[in-house]
Amino acid sequence: MVARPGAQSARDPHQMRQLIREGRWTGPTAGAAPGYAQANLVVIPKEHAFDFLLFAQRNPKACPVIDVLEPRRGPVAAPATEPAVAPGADLRTDLPRYRIYRDGEPAGEVTDATPLWRDDMVAFLLGCSFTFENALLKAGVPVRHIEEGRNVPMYVTNRQCRPAGVFAGPMVVSMRPVPADLVAKATAVTAPHTGAHGAPVHAGDPAELGISDLTRPDFGDAVTIRAGEVPVFWACGVTSQAALMGARLPFAITHAPGHMFITDLRDEDLRNQT
């Protein structure tokens, strides 16, 4: 069974991860476990972990780091797969869909990454804009891809990230159509969530970001833009996948775009800290 986004929205993170682990939810996670923070996953060999962490550090709008799981130290190397932000979870099984990269190219998708996970892998969890969608909805701002039961549309832009080591590439953004009179509210609601991309990077003409056709997203699904609505763009964690492709890493595992890891953090936990 492939569940639709929003269909089981009353479930908590633990229940959602259990459904996913059992293969009973393989779809996108927007709208699932509302109120809880969701995360992008990037899993790479330790050899490149410094460069990647530095890339994330230098591009915090697109790649806000929530958690990093390094291989356990000791006589026997072993990967760490239970994140501090979700005790009892297993990153190898608890995402609905994974994308495999070989030599920088997508090389298939799986729903269980256990057989592919190597002992030298470091796993990064990066903030995701699904985290603030519950806050948008509560503020009366519509979230079209949830309404339409689709994956969020994502686009490669003409904005370049700050490079770090082998990693470089364009910023990827997610887009939500927002009624013109609610753009300021959408900005105010999302800005404090700095751990989940924060304020939009752009509102209005997609050509300013080098996006020529909103009906053809680079990742995810197109959504309806109604009269009087403005396309609003937020930095997206899939930026990290563009950087992986550019670096042509021999091997990497990520979530499939829109198919996130659901943490036990509340969405407000990714707001500004003092």
Add this chain to the structure above:
Amino acid sequence: MVARPGAQSARDPHQMRQLIREGRWTGPTAGAAPGYAQANLVVIPKEHAFDFLLFAQRNPKACPVIDVLEPRRGPVAAPATEPAVAPGADLRTDLPRYRIYRDGEPAGEVTDATPLWRDDMVAFLLGCSFTFENALLKAGVPVRHIEEGRNVPMYVTNRQCRPAGVFAGPMVVSMRPVPADLVAKATAVTAPHTGAHGAPVHAGDPAELGISDLTRPDFGDAVTIRAGEVPVFWACGVTSQAALMGARLPFAITHAPGHMFITDLRDEDLRNQT
């Protein structure tokens, strides 16, 4: 000549770095180039750079990352020593005093680190609380160590950092005595400077932090605490030096406590970003 803190406070960052480079300023930097962000320096072999960056990432109150300079890539390895936050500067010469660590132990101080800088070194600049002292002064909050021409007092606490790889250790704090009726103002003024340790971690009884005697700081100088003043504690970048010592790295270079790198960033650049 060893200049006293505050003595040349009207100079800008470029002038200050020039004075320092020429050996004409070898003292602490509190009060120097007011309005500009200052930074802790940690320089370690690339082998340990991932662990250290992860340690900083996991302990952002104590170790907020401002900039990282990795060795230049290419046919000939070369260290990068000109930070993006201070064009024209050289990290090997532009701090008033450096501390050398060998096998985790302090092994002397120098005023020019050029002969010691290896091609495989990665340099980290971390936020420093000197950054918000100008804002405190402008808000009418006294800064005692500037008044008294001393280095800020710093103390090792009983609070443990989140470990990362080989790095672990206690949080180190800086202390400023604040009149009781200004503690709230001092908190409000510093809280937004998340890139420079942000809000205090504690105000009041030092025993709560495991500090037994404020007149004997672990780093820097003791300052006068007047009747009616409360000791207020902020996380301090020297936390990173405690972690270096714990990790017993074969070799590392840092600033000498209180002898910071002065950047071209304005202090407000280290405030919360959306």
